[in-house]
Amino acid sequence: MLALGGLVALASGPAMAAELRPDQIAFRDIYRELVETDTSAPTGSCTVAAGRMLDRLRKAGFGPDRAEVFVPQGHEKDGGLIARIEGSDPRAAPMLLVDHIDVVAARREDWPRDPFRLTEEKGYFIGRGVIDDKALSAIWVDSLIRMQAAGFRPRRTIKVALTCGEESSDAVNGVDWLLRNRRDAVQAGFALNEGGYGISDKDGQPIALYLAVGEKYAQSFTIEARNSGGHSSRPRPDNAIYDLADALEAVRRLSFPIRLNPTNRGYFSRMGPIVGGAMGQAMERLGQGQDDAATVATVTGDVTYNAMLRTTCVATQVEAGHAENALPQRAQATIQCRLFPGDRVEDVEAKLRLALPSGIDLTRKGDKGAPAVPPPLDPRIMGPAEKLAQRHFPGIPVVPNLLTAGTDGRYLSAAGIPTYGVPGIVLDPDGNGAHGVDERIRVKSVYDGRDYLYALIRAYAEGH
The missing domain is CATH 3.30.70.360 (Alpha-Beta Plaits)
Known part of the structure; x- marks a missing residue:
């Protein structure tokens, strides 16, 4: 029934939907399923969302040794997904793609539409989590499936961790739990996380791409x-x-x-x-x-x-x-x-x-653990980001940015894994209603960001 609803929405949506490439249609369905799975602390379940993403990876050929759902003991709804594509060079440190799939609560009576249904209207995707942060989570899963289908064998191992507990401070934090209990699943030479983004003018034209290099500690x-x-x-x-x-x-x-x-x-x-x-x-x-x-x-x-x-x-x-x-x-x-x-x-x-x-x-x-350690402004991270930005966003600079808010990256950086917030998805000047009613993101921003990030993942996976 969910799949049918997604197909109807796609067929009846804006003209742009009819012009999507086959790979974009496949991505949109992953994105739709994530958005339409309630992962808020009061009423939802990250474990259900993780299971649905695991089903997609299984169909793509990821066996139990390469993808699984983990559930912290005593937190049945706060599970997550870990997956990997093995690299060809054991000397190359793995890279980690990490993101949270939990969202801020959204009450139906506060919204003019169902917050847990992906709506496409006037050039925007609308729904809880469309920007914070299920677009990036969907891109990570979609990228694994695309690389698997292409037979891509990266030089370095690519790991993915989709976790819960970033938005809901009373729950267990999935990244912290993995570091304590499944360190092998997230151990990496560096990690790519939320926190980076593009900024635009009032017409949605990109001005700069922010690459998050460090964050403050609350x-x-x-x-x-x-x-x-x-x-x-x-x-x-x-x-x-x-x-x-x-x-x-x-x-x-x-x-x-x-x-x-x-x-x-x-x-x-x-x-x-x-x-x-x-x-x-x-x-x-x-x-x-x-x-x-x-x-x-x-x-x-x-x-x-x-x-x-x-x-x-x-x-x-x-x-x-x-x-x-x-x-x-x-x-x-x-x-x-x-x-x-x-x-x-x-x-x-x-x-x-x-x-x-x-x-x-x-x-x-409270005790929130060790403060985040700022990662280095590494040319091996900045270089590929800048090179690919000139291909995907000609003339738009990549700008290192210190996050004044916080992400799950602080757990990773404190554990010795340099963590960067990657750009690609361009936001409107008003912040796109993240955490509020009618959270939204431009449709074009999501598809453009997906293309940029897929190329960036492959560049890092092959890089030295």
């Missing part, structure tokens, strides 16, 4: 003020809410030093001419290592550029008081810090403690 803290409280008819100067407000003001004033590394210097050098104007000139200067106060002030005036240059801490949640007619006995806030690669949690915590007023408690929330 660590949350709780700050709390306490008081004996009392009746609201007898207010006092010592008030837990006022004390928390003073602490929050201290956090707002807190600033960490900027850090320049090869990735953000490369970003500012290459993006400066594209941005242009006073900002573009300042970006170019910063990319050249000129970190004078005026240059830094100009660039960090943009919140995104500021986040790419330093550790940041910001208040994200507040909870206070226990009754509207009582003085508060407790007031607390969550502070989330995003650590620049190389900064230590202990040092950030110490700086927070020093900034906070006396009497405010500070507690670190």
Whole structure:
């Protein structure tokens, strides 16, 4: 029934659907099946999605020794898929294609259409996960099937891991689990992951391709003020809410030093001419290592550029008081810090403690393991990406980019596997509604990105 629905949608879709190549039609059906399999934590199952992708690999000739579903004990819905194509040169380190198949929850009553049905409308694919991140997962599976059909024998072994738990922090994380329990399935010389993307103008024309080289590490803290409280008819100067407000003001004033590394210097050098104007000139200067106060002030005036240059801490949640007619006995806030690669949690915590007023408690929330280790800006990674970009996206530069958010790549990089977010799929300036209602991506962007990434995989698989 699902397959029939996909065929009907294809036949009744836009004119572009009728012009698809046979290989694109096959890919679209993989993509459709992934999107139409609910993998959100509240109502879905990654294990079901992984099983459906395994079925496709089995039909393509991947036996149990080359593809399987794994399910962490006690997490029956949080399974994933591991697969491989053996390389011809045992001296060449394997490469890993990794991606998460879980998605953010989507309630039917919030959407004008079924979020777990792949819709094609006005040049866009629409549905939960179409961009975050099932397009890339479908490309990884599709690439294995295409290489198998072509009889391609890579020089280095190509491994694939589709995992769960990236979006749902309460569940087990599939990448972390594999590293702890099935290290052989993901051990590699380098990994390709989500996090890279293309940026476009308002008309969808590509401007640059971002290749993610490193990411920041998220660590949350709780700050709390306490008081004996009392009746609201007898207010006092010592008030837990006022004390928390003073602490929050201290956090707002807190600033960490900027850090320049090869990735953000490369970003500012290459993006400066594209941005242009006073900002573009300042970006170019910063990319050249000129970190004078005026240059830094100009660039960090943009919140995104500021986040790419330093550790940041910001208040994200507040909870206070226990009754509207009582003085508060407790007031607390969550502070989330995003650590620049190389900064230590202990040092950030110490700086927070020093900034906070006396009497405010500070507690670190959870243990997310070791911070991500930034991978090198390796010409063996950048070179093929740039060469193929000129074939698939003529005139569009590949730009190294430091992710200010986080991915599962932090587990791999901390384990000694350099991990890069590959570009190819070009996003709209508004972010395409990822995590929101009517998440969408241009149809052309998906097909163009697929072609680029397939060529890139083969180039890396054959490279030295």
